[in-house]
Amino acid sequence: MPRMGSAPTTNRAVMHDVARLAGVSHQTVSRVLNGHPHVRETTRERVMQAVRQLNYRPNALARGLVSKRSRSIGVLSFDASLYGPSSALLGIQRAAQEQRYAVTVVTLSQQDPGGVQRAAGMLAEQSVDGVIVIAPSNAAAHAIQDLPPGLPTVALEASFSKDMPVVVVDQFAGARLATEHLLRLGHQTVWHVAGPADWPEAVLRIEGWRAALSAGRLAGPPLLAGDWSARSGYQAGRQIAATPGITAVFVANDQMALGVLHALHEAGIKVPEQVSVVGFDDMPEAEFFHPALTTVRQDFDEVGRSGLRTMIEMLDGSAPVAAEARVAPSLIVRASTGSPA
Amino acid sequence: MPRMGSAPTTNRAVMHDVARLAGVSHQTVSRVLNGHPHVRETTRERVMQAVRQLNYRPNALARGLVSKRSRSIGVLSFDASLYGPSSALLGIQRAAQEQRYAVTVVTLSQQDPGGVQRAAGMLAEQSVDGVIVIAPSNAAAHAIQDLPPGLPTVALEASFSKDMPVVVVDQFAGARLATEHLLRLGHQTVWHVAGPADWPEAVLRIEGWRAALSAGRLAGPPLLAGDWSARSGYQAGRQIAATPGITAVFVANDQMALGVLHALHEAGIKVPEQVSVVGFDDMPEAEFFHPALTTVRQDFDEVGRSGLRTMIEMLDGSAPVAAEARVAPSLIVRASTGSPA
DNA sequence: TACGGTCCAGAAACCGTTCTCCGAAATCCG
DNA sequence: CGGATTTCGGAGAACGGTTTCTGGACCGTA
Numbered sequence: 001m002p003r004m005g006s007a008p009t010t011n012r013a014v015m016h017d018v019a020r021l022a023g024v025s026h027q028t029v030s031r032v033l034n035g036h037p038h039v040r041e042t043t044r045e046r047v048m049q050a051v052r053q054l055n056y057r058p059n060a061l062a063r064g065l066v067s068k069r070s071r072s073i074g075v076l077s078f079d080a081s082l083y084g085p086s087s088a089l090l091g092i093q094r095a096a097q098e099q100r101y102a103v104t105v106v107t108l109s110q111q112d113p114g115g116v117q118r119a120a121g122m123l124a125e126q127s128v129d130g131v132i133v134i135a136p137s138n139a140a141a142h143a144i145q146d147l148p149p150g151l152p153t154v155a156l157e158a159s160f161s162k163d164m165p166v167v168v169v170d171q172f173a174g175a176r177l178a179t180e181h182l183l184r185l186g187h188q189t190v191w192h193v194a195g196p197a198d199w200p201e202a203v204l205r206i207e208g209w210r211a212a213l214s215a216g217r218l219a220g221p222p223l224l225a226g227d228w229s230a231r232s233g234y235q236a237g238r239q240i241a242a243t244p245g246i247t248a249v250f251v252a253n254d255q256m257a258l259g260v261l262h263a264l265h266e267a268g269i270k271v272p273e274q275v276s277v278v279g280f281d282d283m284p285e286a287e288f289f290h291p292a293l294t295t296v297r298q299d300f301d302e303v304g305r306s307g308l309r310t311m312i313e314m315l316d317g318s319a320p321v322a323a324e325a326r327v328a329p330s331l332i333v334r335a336s337t338g339s340p341a
Numbered sequence: 342m343p344r345m346g347s348a349p350t351t352n353r354a355v356m357h358d359v360a361r362l363a364g365v366s367h368q369t370v371s372r373v374l375n376g377h378p379h380v381r382e383t384t385r386e387r388v389m390q391a392v393r394q395l396n397y398r399p400n401a402l403a404r405g406l407v408s409k410r411s412r413s414i415g416v417l418s419f420d421a422s423l424y425g426p427s428s429a430l431l432g433i434q435r436a437a438q439e440q441r442y443a444v445t446v447v448t449l450s451q452q453d454p455g456g457v458q459r460a461a462g463m464l465a466e467q468s469v470d471g472v473i474v475i476a477p478s479n480a481a482a483h484a485i486q487d488l489p490p491g492l493p494t495v496a497l498e499a500s501f502s503k504d505m506p507v508v509v510v511d512q513f514a515g516a517r518l519a520t521e522h523l524l525r526l527g528h529q530t531v532w533h534v535a536g537p538a539d540w541p542e543a544v545l546r547i548e549g550w551r552a553a554l555s556a557g558r559l560a561g562p563p564l565l566a567g568d569w570s571a572r573s574g575y576q577a578g579r580q581i582a583a584t585p586g587i588t589a590v591f592v593a594n595d596q597m598a599l600g601v602l603h604a605l606h607e608a609g610i611k612v613p614e615q616v617s618v619v620g621f622d623d624m625p626e627a628e629f630f631h632p633a634l635t636t637v638r639q640d641f642d643e644v645g646r647s648g649l650r651t652m653i654e655m656l657d658g659s660a661p662v663a664a665e666a667r668v669a670p671s672l673i674v675r676a677s678t679g680s681p682a
Numbered sequence: 683t684a685c686g687g688t689c690c691a692g693a694a695a696c697c698g699t700t701c702t703c704c705g706a707a708a709t710c711c712g
Numbered sequence: 713c714g715g716a717t718t719t720c721g722g723a724g725a726a727c728g729g730t731t732t733c734t735g736g737a738c739c740g741t742a
Contacts (some may be wrong), residue, residue: 027693030729034730040691060467064697065403065406065698097448104446122443126413127401150353258629268597284570284596285596288571288599329715356699358695365722368722379719380720381720381721400698400699407727408700480742523700
């Protein structure tokens with residue numbers, strides 16, 4: 001027995017209500033809403049009027065179920081508390097809203113081994129049209145290799161990837177910029193506080209630094225390793241303070257640079273008079289470090305934006321299956337660098 | 342003419358496939374998956390076997406369409422680039438994943454007037470079960486008053502709210518903690534660099550500061566106003582440096598405190614010897630400011646977590662319609678505070 | 683007047699689930 | 713061993729849309 005049409009448990013209008021009010025069938029409403037042709041202007045008006053009157057909004061679930069396009073994308077983010085990843089996420093969000101895409105976010109610490117599978121499963125369950133992965137570490141990049149193959153995927157900040165488009169900031173160029181800046185100021189050589197070896201970004205910054213040094217026929221001093229945190233920068237800074245003769249340091253991110261500055265100051269070493277320091281990222285606070293930090297700006301917003309653009313291109317069929325978009329960094333010179341005494 | 346069952350355009354298994362493989366009907370599969378009774382153990386096993394073999398995952402769209410529960414929540418965030426809101430978002434995410442809820446995020450700048458309507462509409466379209474709003478400013482809190490009334494809503498960091506549960510950190514207590522710490526050190530009075538007047542958090546910190554002062558029968562010095570940014574803190578810092586006799590400053594957040602420290606140092610004023618500075622938030626970098634910043638820690642993670650807990654309670658019917666959860670802050674004493682000379 | 687072609691708009695199938703009946707098989711009781 | 717009662721599992725109607733198919737109204741033309 002078909003249920004009697006009564007007792008609206010919820011007050012939300014559905015397409016049928018609109019149709020009834022406009023005196024047409026629900027398919028006609030659908031046609032109007034999706035801009036299909038063959039609808040008389042007067043009919044279209046009547047329908048739109050009814051839509052406004054009932055404040056009708058189509059149900060995305062129902063629409064997605066039949067049309068196979070949910071107009072939502074998933075974002076899978078690792079290390080979401082770091083400045084880079086969280087900024088990229090913000091960029092994706094902004095861009096997605098402009099394009100009227102919904103964004104479902106899953107954050108993961110790459111410690112969690114089965115996490116990627118679970119997360120991917122969850123996103124697939126939600127029927128997202130595609131997934132943008134922010135995978136700046138090798139562990140993360142490796143983990144995403146076994147995302148379901150049918151799912152359109154774009155990787156951000158990931159350097160190796162089987163066959164998915166990637167959007168990255170040119171770390172190599174950025175590191176060269178920083179190192180060359182210091183060499184041009186007259187420093188004999190430049191030390192480097194690196195990020196974790198597991199991160200392609202860290203590795204590329206090392207390579208850019210080495211490239212700039214060898215262009216000047218300089219051997220690289222030993223590497224100091226950090227883990228991106230200000231604390232690890234502080235520890236590296238203490239080593240630097242204890243090593244005589246160091247006049248210039250390129251630090252792989254701003255937070256570690258903050259730690260380095262802290263350690264140097266603690267040791268009574270003046271920046272930039274005795275040691276010049278360059279960071280990487282240009283986080284908003286960098287300008288107010290003590291002294292104001294010379295650093296390399298990464299446009300994370302553009303990375304996110306570009307990632308979504310690529311995603312949409314894939315979904316629309318004009319698919320660059322494995323292209324790489326590269327965003328250029330820029331050097332911001334402030335007070336933490338100067339010529340050696 | 343019914344379509345012939347052929348040509349699987351996608352390779353994703355649906356419930357019917359599982360049913361066929363297990364030799365049962367799709368309803369039985371549904372029963373097994375949802376833990377309904379009246380299924381023989383052997384049948385259950387056969388179904389689970391088929392599920393594993395086909396790597397079947399139920400389609401959340403279809404499930405949500407019929408069951409009216411999408412097991413997804415929306416997060417509406419203002420000022421998402423700030424430390425507090427973004428940390429709260431992270432807390433929500435973590436908690437949601439544990440509870441197997443999907444999270445759809447929309448970020449808004451409160452400049453955008455129609456934004457809330459659009460965002461709420463979008464979330465409603467996605468059929469989220471509820472919305473958690475991170476609305477730390479009055480403009481934001483005001484904007485969310487006209488969210489669709491049917492939608493379960495929890496507000497975070499919002500102080501006034503018509504009839505929705507709220508989760509906040511006790512700003513008043515935190516500000517008192519900070520101010521009392523300075524007074525106990527022997528300072529005659531404490532200056533305050535406030536956040537924007539539009540923010541309840543900023544106002545409550547002012548009130549907490551005033552309360553601590555008047556408990557010591559002290560009149561409050563004039564207020565210095567900032568906008569949360571390090572730059573505005575820097576400007577306030579220059580004023581402080583130009584005003585003789587100031588020995589203690591309570592700054593309404595860490596980023597502004599950074600700016601204050603920068604300005605004081607630039608003016609040759611020593612911290613904490615000449616001026617003591619306390620911040621608010623305890624962002625990860627605060628420990629490595631120069632000097633290490635005494636500050637008030639807010640557990641944003643707990644705020645997000647608590648927000649989701651409240652949300653789920655509402656959804657489960659045990660609805661605290663307009664309760665308020667209050668998270669306690671704690672004082673972290675570091676090197677930027679000391680007794681006056 | 684009869685005829686073929688557009689324009690409109692309705693009927694009905696379908697997407698992949700959950701849920702409400704209902705009938706058949708299995709179990710219990712006397 | 714027969715009938716009442718439970719257990720098990722199937723049929724089919726929703727949910728709220730999109731899409732294909734179909735047919736009536738209207739037009740110009742012969």
